[in-house]
Amino acid sequence: MIDLRKIREQFPITEKKVYLAHASRGPIPKCGAEAIQKYLYSAMHSGLTLVDAGVPEDGGRALFAELVMAEKEEVAFVENTSVGLNIAAGVVDPYKGSNIVTTDYEYSSVIYPFLRREPGVKVRFVENAEGRVLLSDIDEAVDDETVAVVVSHVHWLNGFRHDLRALAEIAHEHGAYLIVDGIQSAGVMEIDVRRAGIDFLAAGCYKWLLSPPGSGYLYVRKELIDDCDPPLTGWRSTSGVKDRNQLTLRFPDDARRFEVGAPAYISLVAATEAMKLLLDAGKNFIEKRVLMLTGRLGDSLREMGLKVTTPEEASFRSGILNFQVHHPQRVVDALKSKGIFPCGSRPDWAKCSPIFHSTIRVAPHFYNSVEEIDAFTEGVRKAIASKE
Ligand SMILES: Cc1ncc(COP(=O)(O)O)c(C=O)c1O
Structure with missing residues (x-):
């Protein structure tokens, strides 16, 4: 049985931040x-x-x-x-x-x-x-x-x-x-x-x-x-x-x-x-856990009526999830002010493909918790609501 609390001790970043930006850079563990x-x-x-x-x-x-x-x-x-x-x-x-x-x-x-x-x-x-x-x-x-x-x-x-x-x-x-x-x-x-x-x-x-x-x-x-x-x-x-x-x-x-x-x-x-x-930790454990986290994230964002550009099927998914919002930078800034760090959003992503216009990229790793994923979703919900 994997002890997540013990694993998280290797990641001091978890004490200060909800870090969900592994597709950009991974934090260095204590070891x-x-x-x-x-x-x-x-x-x-x-x-x-x-x-x-x-x-x-x-x-x-x-x-x-x-x-x-x-x-x-x-x-x-x-x-x-x-x-x-x-x-x-x-x-x-x-x-x-x-x-x-x-x-x-x-x-x-x-x-x-x-x-x-x-x-x-x-x-x-x-x-x-x-x-x-x-x-x-x-x-x-x-x-x-x-x-x-x-x-x-x-x-x-x-x-x-x-x-x-x-x-x-x-x-x-x-x-x-x-x-x-x-x-x-x-x-x-x-x-x-x-x-x-x-x-x-x-x-x-x-x-x-x-x-x-x-x-x-x-x-x-x-x-x-x-x-x-x-x-x-x-x-x-x-x-x-x-x-x-x-x-x-x-x-x-x-x-x-x-x-x-x-x-x-x-x-x-x-x-x-x-x-x-x-x-x-185990390769299979890590993959399953990350697919669970990005699956949960995608489901919650879809429930909020947001367009997720990442496929829904687990076999096509990974540790990265991308979704569309109006004013993505404003949402990212609101999240960061609450200590939640996705990879962010960049206007030039639309040059890669128009589907990435106005999107945010999130990338949890295996040590992230379900609570952190839910805090992210809640942060997005509040940031969107505060505009309306
Ligand atoms: C898919 C992909 N390939 C290559 C790179 C660049 O990798 P490196 O700096 O190791 O050459 C990145 C960086 O974001 C990437 O996402």
Whole structure:
């Protein structure tokens, strides 16, 4: 039986705020902060012996591997999701006349590494249908010239969650790779890279993995690694190769070949502790709990007559919920004045898709309570009523 009170003790932020903004940035739990303090202490006093500073030898690879059901040899650390996606784009190397299939409302980092290859390569944008993407539309867009299907597992604004296994089947049927941006799902939604058939998955740690910016992981399916020519190389690309020198370049046969230079150790120590915390709580527990919280939130907002742009079905949902109100900034400000912090609202979200015009994004994690969700809903109700 999970003791939520004990888990919440790891999150001092709960003493002062109702924090519901994990799709923007995750708060650092006590265990992560302590790891950073240890690192800093060591940096001040002993000049940074990495082991003394608490830096795990494998940089947390094994823990991330456990989180996404990979083998640790399939995991490299990268600075962030964008670098991971660029490495994947560099490896799949689309040829002239080929195409990449993605959706029309992705985060820019998912698209840019491929857009820059145009006009030789065509980026095909599958239109979202009111905030969800239909498998039949992806199926129609993919053909034998498709090099990769590239998506975010969970959409950054409304939390729509793809059926990755179905996407992989479509991609693989045509010899294409499935490249996944996992920053909005790793640490909160269960991921089984092998069962889902994912070829590349990149995720930064500063959101749902509750760490400072600077650390992230790239998974590459092991069957692909040997044939991968890393687009970036440096001293770390040859780690583990005994005869490392500057005259010859030999890559190891695992994902470390994608690493380049010194990682953000200070962030990795926190990521490692946060991943232990998440794994201790249990991946299935976290997913179920967060789906319960966003489900409850969506139901209450719909009951108030508000339009929710996030699908109602649990299988398409995640930790993010997005809904429409008149004057969203006024509602957000009213919530903040009561100590309730959603991700907020931005006018430029409508550029991603018109359905996000005048919306607020909320993103609870597993340690949030039902009372906090209800306080949020009540805060929205009052903010709307106070205008009328
Ligand atoms: C879906 C998605 N991908 C990528 C990013 C950027 O990630 P990073 O800073 O780790 O490159 C974000 C940030 O909000 C995001 O929501």
